[in-house]
Amino acid sequence: MGMTMTQKILAAHAGIDEVVPGQLIEADIDLVLANDITGPVAIRELKKADLNKVFDKNKVALVMDHFVPNKDIKSAEQCVECRDFAREHGIVNFFDVGRMGIEHALLPEQGLVAAGDCIIGADSHTCTYGALGAFSTGVGSTDCAAGIATGKAWFRVPSAIKVELTGTKAPWISGKDVILHLIGEIGVDGALYESLEFCGPGVAELSMDDRFSIANMAIEAGAKNGIFPVDEKTMAYMEGRVPRAWKVFEADVDAEYERTVTIDLSTLRPTVSVPHLPENAKPVEELADVEVQQAVIGSCTNGRIEDMRIAADILRGRHVAPWVRAIVIPATQDVYLQCIREGLAEVFVEAGAVVSTPTCGPCLGGYMGILAAGERAISTTNRNFVGRMGHVDSEVYLSSPAVAAASAVTGHITDPATL
Amino acid sequence: MNAHGTVFKYGDNVDTDVIIPARYLNIADPDELATHAMEDIDATFVERVKPGDIVVASRNFGCGSSREHAPLVIKQNGVSCVIAASFARIFYRNAINIGLPILECAEAAEKIQDGDEVEIDFATGLIRDITRGEEYQALAFPEFINGIIEHGGLLNSLKARGV
Numbered sequence: 001m002g003m004t005m006t007q008k009i010l011a012a013h014a015g016i017d018e019v020v021p022g023q024l025i026e027a028d029i030d031l032v033l034a035n036d037i038t039g040p041v042a043i044r045e046l047k048k049a050d051l052n053k054v055f056d057k058n059k060v061a062l063v064m065d066h067f068v069p070n071k072d073i074k075s076a077e078q079c080v081e082c083r084d085f086a087r088e089h090g091i092v093n094f095f096d097v098g099r100m101g102i103e104h105a106l107l108p109e110q111g112l113v114a115a116g117d118c119i120i121g122a123d124s125h126t127c128t129y130g131a132l133g134a135f136s137t138g139v140g141s142t143d144c145a146a147g148i149a150t151g152k153a154w155f156r157v158p159s160a161i162k163v164e165l166t167g168t169k170a171p172w173i174s175g176k177d178v179i180l181h182l183i184g185e186i187g188v189d190g191a192l193y194e195s196l197e198f199c200g201p202g203v204a205e206l207s208m209d210d211r212f213s214i215a216n217m218a219i220e221a222g223a224k225n226g227i228f229p230v231d232e233k234t235m236a237y238m239e240g241r242v243p244r245a246w247k248v249f250e251a252d253v254d255a256e257y258e259r260t261v262t263i264d265l266s267t268l269r270p271t272v273s274v275p276h277l278p279e280n281a282k283p284v285e286e287l288a289d290v291e292v293q294q295a296v297i298g299s300c301t302n303g304r305i306e307d308m309r310i311a312a313d314i315l316r317g318r319h320v321a322p323w324v325r326a327i328v329i330p331a332t333q334d335v336y337l338q339c340i341r342e343g344l345a346e347v348f349v350e351a352g353a354v355v356s357t358p359t360c361g362p363c364l365g366g367y368m369g370i371l372a373a374g375e376r377a378i379s380t381t382n383r384n385f386v387g388r389m390g391h392v393d394s395e396v397y398l399s400s401p402a403v404a405a406a407s408a409v410t411g412h413i414t415d416p417a418t419l
Numbered sequence: 420m421n422a423h424g425t426v427f428k429y430g431d432n433v434d435t436d437v438i439i440p441a442r443y444l445n446i447a448d449p450d451e452l453a454t455h456a457m458e459d460i461d462a463t464f465v466e467r468v469k470p471g472d473i474v475v476a477s478r479n480f481g482c483g484s485s486r487e488h489a490p491l492v493i494k495q496n497g498v499s500c501v502i503a504a505s506f507a508r509i510f511y512r513n514a515i516n517i518g519l520p521i522l523e524c525a526e527a528a529e530k531i532q533d534g535d536e537v538e539i540d541f542a543t544g545l546i547r548d549i550t551r552g553e554e555y556q557a558l559a560f561p562e563f564i565n566g567i568i569e570h571g572g573l574l575n576s577l578k579a580r581g582v
Contacts, residue, residue: 024563037444041487044447049574051582067445074445124485124509140487140513142573149574150582154563188432189479193508222479224508277432364441364484383483385436387459 002252004160005227006195009135009249013118021159021256029059031113032147033121035103035360036064040081041141042122046149054089055151061093061112062086063103066360068096071367101332101358104128104216104300109332114238115230116247120144120153125300125382127218130227131211132234133248137225158195158224161186162257165202167266172416174310175210176302176380176400178263179217180271184281185261191223194258197251198228202265208237209306216301217382220278270415272378273398276386284403287413294377295326295408296389297401298356299363302380303331305338307401312344314405314416315351321411326353327362327369353408365389371396378407421540422499422520424471428533433460433476434483435510439492441484452488453495470497473539475531477503481510490514500539502546502557504528515564516573522546527555 001020003011011019013027034042039062046052054060062082067075079096086094093112100106104125107113113129119136120126122144129136139153147153163182183190196218198211206214211228218226228234230248238246269283297303297311308330320326328348330336336358339345348355362369363381371377371394379389384396397413406416437460439452446452457464474493480503481489490513493501501514504525514521520541527546531537535550544557560568570576 024561037441038485038487040447045574049578051574051578072445074447078445078447122485122487124483126485138485138509140485140490140509140516142487142516143512146573146577150577188482189505189507192479192505219509222482222507364436364444366441366444370442383434383436385434385483387440388436392459 001256002254004195004197004255005229005249005251006135006160006197006225007157009116009118010155010157019157021157023157024154025157026152026154027118029120029147029151029153030117031059031061031119032144033061033063033103033107033123033126034144035066035123036068036079036082037066038122038141038144040078042145042148043081043085045142045145051149053149054091055149057090058092059151060091060148061107062091063095063106064097064100065102065358067366068100068359069357099333102300102303102360105303105331105335108132108212109334111241111243114242114246115234116249120147124219125216127223127225128212128216128300130215130218130225131208132238133228133230135225135227138219158193160195160197160257161191162260163196163198164200164260164262165198165265166200166262167202167264169205169265169268172270172402173265173268174400174402175206175213177268177271178265179214180273180278180281180398181268182261182263183217183221183278186221188220188277188279189222191221194223196221196223196226198226203228204231205265207306208233209304212304213301220382270400270403272403272413273384275384275395278384278398284413284415290397290413291376291411292378292407292413293324293375294369294371295324295404296362296369296377296379296381297404298329298331299360299381300331301382302401303329303335305335307380308335308339308344311401311405312347314402314409314419315353316347318351318409320352320408324408324411326408327356328353329356329359331358333358362389378404378413380404421538422471422473423538424469424473424499426473426475426531426533426535426537427464427468428531429460429476431477432479432482435481435486435489436483438481438489439486444486444488449491449495453492456492456496465496468496468498471499472497473537474498474501475528477528478505480506482507485509487513487517490517490519494519502527515567518568518572522557524555524557527557
């Protein structure tokens with residue numbers, strides 16, 4: 001029987017020729033990731049189990065990104081735990097304030113993840129690296145701890161949904177609109193336990209940043225992972241970043257899929273997911289009356305340079321509406337520096353937005369943009385659950401950077417084409 | 420092993436943000452963390468829940484974040500089992516890895532009501548609603564997963580294998 005990309009990568013890492021959906025396997029992992037929220041739990045579990053060891057100090061990444069620069073004493077203490085562990089074990093890829101970035105923007109940018117890899121991370125958005133043709137998936141701290149100690153993880157081989165992309169995307173349409181639309185089509189558990197295998201002529205239309213944004217939110221459809229074929233754009237992205245050999249896997253022509261979802265990029269509208277689930281996707285024009293008090297542009301979904309450029313294109317020469325707070329968060333130090341060099345940071349500040357150091361902060365209601373009861377944000381982040389960005393009676397509307405920036409200017413949800 | 424307790428019933432897509440809001444993820448002490456369990460979906464859960472009680476929900480329980488704090492705060496409050504029509508996959512792994520029993524059973528998830536008295540036999544996967552006098556059969560765990568549970572979690576099972 002033919003295998004999907006995901007199944008082939010898993011088989012190769014389990015050292016077997018063939019796997020079938022439902023099979024339980026143990027696979028070698030190429031990178032294990034944790035952050036300042038999930039890392040301390042993993043470290044404590046390792047110590048508690050008397051397994052305080054690291055399988056390969058080059059293949060563990062610890063990224064301080066959720067509550068840093070430390071938002072309070074407790075957050076500071078969690079970072080100390082990670083820092084001490086990194087020192088004790090000589091962890092090479094430990095990223096602290098000043099060198100860190102939001103983990104899923106940082107690791108691809110730094111060339112730490114590559115096509116054909118098998119990666120686990122104690123963060124649900126670890127599925128982002130599927131954009132590079134890797135298998136990557138989120139796990140909890142105990143799975144992560146086991147990975148840190150042994151370099152292995154167990155998986156149930158997923159069945160697959162094929163997502164066929166066709167057509168040419170219209171102006172202002174980005175990867176975010178593609179994934180919000182898809183989640184709207186299949187629902188927040190539409191791909192539960194399954195892989196989302198993106199393919200079709202429309203893939204070539206998408207930039208790497210679009211693909212990162214799409215793979216990032218595979219989890220929001222319940223998927224185990226989302227994965228893209230490797231093409232010239234993928235190669236060009238990895239050249240000069242990834243210092244080691246990578247492996248390109250292709251789905252067999254007779255690979256089996258549970259079903260196929262086709263998305264014609266040319267018909268997509270700027271899409272917004274309304275509270276309180278990412279599956280509540282609507283075309284932007286249906287929401288024009290919705291006022292917002294805050295706009296957040298950043299996160300592991302949309303904090304990359306292309307996102308910043310799109311937001312700046314809209315904010316250049318315009319001003320954030322009175323009574324709206326606009327918060328722009330470049331996802332990594334490199335993106336931040338690029339924003340400065342390209343003059344984007346100046347555009348944001350002149351438009352009346354704040355530009356923050358990289359942090360996950362507001363996305364999960366940590367800090368740097370918490371909402372009060374009754375407040376509403378348009379946000380390029382990935383979840384709009386109850387209380388996600390603050391008070392349990394606040395609301396988050398998910399969108400692309402273009403829609404978030406346009407809405408910041410008008411004070412209500414806005415199609416960028418109408419500005 | 421058996422479980423016996425009163426049911427706390429919830430709907431579809433109970434996400435990890437309502438199970439344990441991220442604003443508390445800077446808390447390291449499990450007991451302190453547990454005082455905020457289910458806070459954004461059921462503000463009185465922690466006051467009302469008793470050791471042995473059972474959480475029942477519909478589809479996609481535990482969706483969202485990978486935070487292991489979510490199954491942890493449920494377990495820490497003495498909940499003996501979570502029954503749902505389906506679980507988000509990371510929550511499913513996390514629950515098993517930390518030794519919180521969970522059962523998939525769509526029929527039980529639909530028919531059991533809030534406040535029912537329920538008994539579970541983990542060896543057979545049989546769920547008995549004492550209040551309604553009905554029985555439901557949950558899916559049994561694969562042997563591999565049973566091994567993890569029997570050793571009291573993933574790390575202990577790895578150690579038992581000599582890792």
